Amino acid sequence: MATLEAAPETHDAAAAPPLLAITDLTVSYGPVRALKGVSLHVEQGEVVALLGANGAGKSTTLRAISGLVRPRAGDIRLRGSSIMRLPPAKIVRNGVAHCPEGRRVFASLTVAENLRLGAASREDASGVDEDREKLLSLFPILRTRRNQTAGTLSGGEQQQLALARALMARPSLLLLDEPSLGVAPLLVRDIFRTLGQLKRQGVTMLLVEQNLSLALDIADRAYVLRTGEVRLSGVAEDLRDGERVAEAYLGSR
């Protein structure tokens, strides 16, 4: 059940630790406190949405998981062991791929080169070839644009490339930051259809998304952040009733 207070983060101690567990995470950018003790978890095979207004701290949470920002306090555990002090490259090797806000594809490299770098953390050359073929079938437009530089792609095509590049790492946890941002509505639906497909294949995702209904459609559970704190959490279906989400968003309590 969703409660207006965030449900306490508890786990059955006897059960296996969740794939991702964040406890009391605090992150500051200089004097700006972006996260003030955020706790959340993602189970194996789950899609969890991270919602919230602009500046709530959603991207910061993902950046902390990937090791791009150094948290002040708290802990980030992957399958029970802390990854919080690891450098970003090690975190990718531990199975976390991050598809960042604004796509961030390498514009001067070709589509094929971007995909190749997506697998930079992997040693298994034959597995990489196999995954590339799979992803080119999943995103056929990338196959046609293969030898084009990424900078010449449309926004939607770049988003597909960013997603494919992240998947080239064969992650056990995929962090997605606003995959609908700057993408034409028709393509947004395509991208979410693909995300649904990935979910059915068992890919675990932590999804940041401004489009509430799209996010809650695909997610199993959701957290709502406001000014660096979790204000609401629960099963996605329970959150569809928009009123409480809106309250948690805007804080009109």
Place this chain on the structure above:
Amino acid sequence: MDYADYLIQQGINAISLGSLYALVAVGLSIVFGILRLTNFAHGDMMMVGAFSTLLSSLAGVPFLWGIGIGVVAGAAGGMIMERVAYRPVRGAPDVTLLLTSLAVTYILENLGILVFGSSPKNFPLPDWLDTSWEFRDGALTFTSINVLTVALTVVSLLFLGWFVTRTTTGLGMRAAAEDMGAAHLVGLNVNRLIVAAFALASAYAGLAGVLWAAQAGVVQPLMGFTPLLKAFVAAIIGGFGSIGGALFGGYLLGTLEVAIVAFLPDEISPYRDPIVFALLIVFLLFRPGGILQPNREEKL
């Protein structure tokens, strides 16, 4: 001797000089591309390369091997410089980086003077290199060093082209130059890429140092200063941070300098260097992104 011969001769000179500028400029651009650092100490890796070759020649190592030693010594010097001087200030404001690089230059040059003395040392060439060919009754001359310079430049630049388009490290260097954060996110070891960039850039400086010394016949600790400034101009003309731009700028500058001396009245040719640096100022003011990318603004 007719005018066509004269033109060809000047062309040979221009390609030879342009090759040296291109070799130095390419390294400046590689490091600038990935770290946004204008590494003034880059020129001093020429000294490291040239003196290493000189010392190995004196120790009886065959000259071709000596060139290899110069290149490797340059690369090693670059890696040490990165580790000792630049890594501690990574991410610091631009002014800090600039001052660090000036300090490194100052220290390296004084160290060079301390170890080798400030007077130029003879740079011995093996007999097979100390030759020149004359064509058309002496109207066309080129030295073995010219040929070696151009040949090694072409080979090493072909290698560079292969490296940055075909290897994961090379592609990673270009990726990190474009977006360091995204390079981290795909799992590239950015530290390793930066070390590789310094090694690669300084290897080119080492090679340029050996070839420069071979052309001049002498080596001295401050030998990197003028080529560094020229390479800086070349890199700016071509668009700082771009490898292709550095090559283009290097050859353009070599051609320009040779043309100033060859075709302008004798009263003007002594002003070659002031003309070149005036050109730098013009570019910085009006076209900071270089000829190839006029719209790109790049902070130095």
